[in-house]
Amino acid sequence: MEETEMATTLGEIAEKTLDIVKEREEETMEEEEKVEVNAAEGGGSEEEGASEDDGAEFYSNAELIGFCSADSESLKTLKNLAVRRGGSLTIPCFYDEKYKSDRKYWCKVRDWINCKIVAYTNTSGRTSVTDHPTQNMFTVELKSLQDSDSGYYWCVVEITGGSDDCDYVYLIVSSDPAVSVMNSSVNGQEGGSVIVQCFYSAEYKKEKRNWCRFKDKCFLGGRTNTSQNSAVLVTDYGKGSVSVEMRGLQKSDAGWYWFSAGDVGVTVHLTVTERPSKETTCSGTEKPKESQQFCLSHN
Template sequence: MHFYSLLSSLILSVLLLYISDSESLKTLKNLAVKHGGSISIPCVYDEKYKSNRKYWCRGYYWSLCKIVANTNTSGRTSVTDHPTQNMFTVELKSLQDSDSGYYWCAVEISGGSDDGDYVYLTVSSDPAVLVINSSVSGQEGGRVSVQCLCSAGYKNKQKKWCRFKDWSCFTVWKTSTSQNSAVLVSDDEKGSVSVEMSGLQKSDAGWYWFSAGDVGVTVHLTVTERPSNSTAVTENKETTAAELNGNTGLIWVLLAVGLGLLLTLATIITWMLRKKCYGNQTETRARVSSTAVHTTITTESPVIYSAVISENKKLSQAVRDDGVIYSSVVAE
């Protein structure tokens, strides 16, 4: 029995040399991604590794893993360091089934053994879990929703929504209203899980993961600033000024149209009055021209007699006793 105990201890020691489970470097242990898709994997490291070179390698054994990409390399696999967040991310693109396997988030240590933590990646056409959108954005004070799907074999597994910043998790139907936003995880028990975060704050931005059982998928959240009141007031003033300018222009157009109508009406009235006046003058001239005046002057007598004869009037004569002839015009 003592022999077997020593053998077990030896085997365990050897395994520890090949498999690292670092506390100074952490990542998820089991991730799933759809065939042909992409995934970003956050690797959180200790403050002491801030200036160390980071890399991503593949292999079952830590001591034998093959380096795939280093910090700031690009291509189908890229490694990007975020020193202010004590984190580096590994982005894998256009993944195929053959890309499934063990990988390592690793930190190079000068003069000593490198540090690393492993993750197993499964690439398939029907992954255990996936999200509709692995990158979401919301405004400060607003809300975001993440739709997660589970395959048939994981519908009854425990669902969790967790964040890398402090490794805190929220389970189904549990709402948290702590310093950060309220989080509600809803499961329809048919393979669809909705994660809703409301009352967003700037501190909520960062990396999260959704998991069903022991398989997870990563999500990145961006929180934008809410417009300040001064900005909103300025925008309202600009809008009001624009509206006033538009109304002023309309008023000038209406005034111009109204003035044009008044001038047109005045012209018409003046023309009608002139026409009427001209017609009266013509009628008067016609009446005068239709009357003929004949004057007979008799020189034999000191009395001068005149007779006015109108074409439209009849002359009636009256003889007085004194022999003088008087005429009177009688209008019909």
Template sequence: MHFYSLMSSLIISVFFLYISESESVKTLKNLVVKRGGSLTILCFYDGKYKSNPKYWCKGYYWSSCGIVARTNTRGRTSVTDYPTQNMFTVELNSLQDSDSGDYLCAVEIKDGSDDGDYLYLTVSADPAVSVINSRVSGQEGGSVSVQCLYRTDYKNKQKQWCRFRDWRCLTSQNSAVQISDDGRGAVSVEMSGLKKSDAGWYWFSAGEVGVTVHLTVTERPTNPAVSVINSRVSGQEGGSVSVQCLYRTDYKNKQKQWCRFRDWHCLTSQNSAVQISDDGRGAVSVEMSGLKKSDAGWYWFSAGEVGVTVHLTVTERPTTTTAVTTISSTVKTSISETKSEANQTETTERSSNSAIYTNTTGEDADMCTAVSKKKKPLSEVALGTDVIYGNVATEATNEPLSPDAGGDEMLYGNILPK
């Protein structure tokens, strides 16, 4: 996947109150952009206007609308026509407060009145919705991640990822699109299994506020500059996880970095929690240890200015209980409980009259058989000279399995060879 600039200054916002009712020309009605930022406006038109000149003018009324830019002009404002998509775009750069106001997406009509649709643009210091990069790129068969931000007052608004081509929107993930909202002002949209047909314009919205994003899908190179073995990895709390990264030999001397999207913190060498090892032959291993829940999220590995995204999931550490029961304690408990049921007057356990000994019959033994004078199943334990026997796996030892000895109820351990 081509790695797009992560610190782009193109942070834009779009406020969608409604789409024009016009059948011939339409655009998004209310837009908000961050002061000093840039904005791409999409203007759609009827097929009959494919060959007509397009322009962008400032003003609400046709009579007073001043033309700012025409088709194929370049500068702080530029207009580009895409006849095959029945659409033209208006690129606005370095926007200031004075750029706020009414505008028209217009189509010039020869020998008639021009056609178009208006919108209102507001330049704001604190946009409601923004993206880290308004233009992203991915390879066929690969994936691309779009990092979206929203103000805290939009936390409970519905989040959507929409495609302009067919106006189709998603509010939750499917097999090709994963939408993750951290609830703290950031939404990650990942599109996987990219196809050429996925290329085009999209928008992300929180409630009625949104932002436009353009996706380019390129052919998959036979030998990408940077790649990872797995773009999604998982580890447990307190454990570790390893990410295997690859780079082409011509990137051997480029700086390698492991970075976290959440705070844009990057490492070029290891610290106590992250170990970065470059073998100098095209492979870098990144190992994160002592994982915490807060480590979960999106990261990227880069070599020079080229990189690849990786998602880390941190799961809870499973709670396990190991039960260890010794032969002597099991036998004593069985005898004590049985005696208590059979004879209420016998209140003390006769553990002092029970013993278990070992009799090693082979040097390499790992099976112990508990026996006594008579043989009955463990489920038929009784008083007096009744028997307790059963096979219990243990390590071979020549020491008594219980320090208790004596009495007429003797339990012996017989160590059998393998």
């Protein structure tokens, strides 16, 4: 795929994402006006009730903007992700080398007013955050997701003595997600191939479908050579399903990918293992069993 075409594809996705954010912000402003009127009439505010929620940590709207550098290129994740109700999802958050030793956390935004820290690095439970410093990334694993888990979240790197670094993602949980995959984690061997089955709902039939590698490139329909020996073959059946076949796998192909329809995506992790060595035996048939010689050949 040409670089100009790839840039256009990612640009369209970014533009649609921005439209969604603006729309959500307008809705939030309307809600805030209602809260102010309610408070003026003696009804209290949402913030008063939120501060008592299980002792969770919150930030005011002003602090949310100030404590977090959301326009930074030092921390990046995906923007709009879909998952089926009751399912699980793993979200990768990539950071700069300088953040290897800093603590990371996952934060849920509430109406752009309050931010609740859900989990810190190396915690476990329904939400777990795991740091992978050798890969300059941390992952957020979400389990048993329900509709109430939908909303905006932040991948955050905690910066001592300064503003934290972050990037947001919008999560949509529903009984019929816009996009989904058969398996969110696939394994293959060097030189082998893997197939990922992807699905999209009828409302996204006219939207452009993409298979992308995070922070790298996107692949449209047809065959794309990714290196001297590996290739990606994307077959769009046009009936709610897309098949992605990755052939001639190499170790460098391992990592995070995502399938998207329009501006909504779902993550897939690919693991590539070494091809097992092929063992053959060479023996002298005329020698006693205990003195037979063996040799190994490796491909």
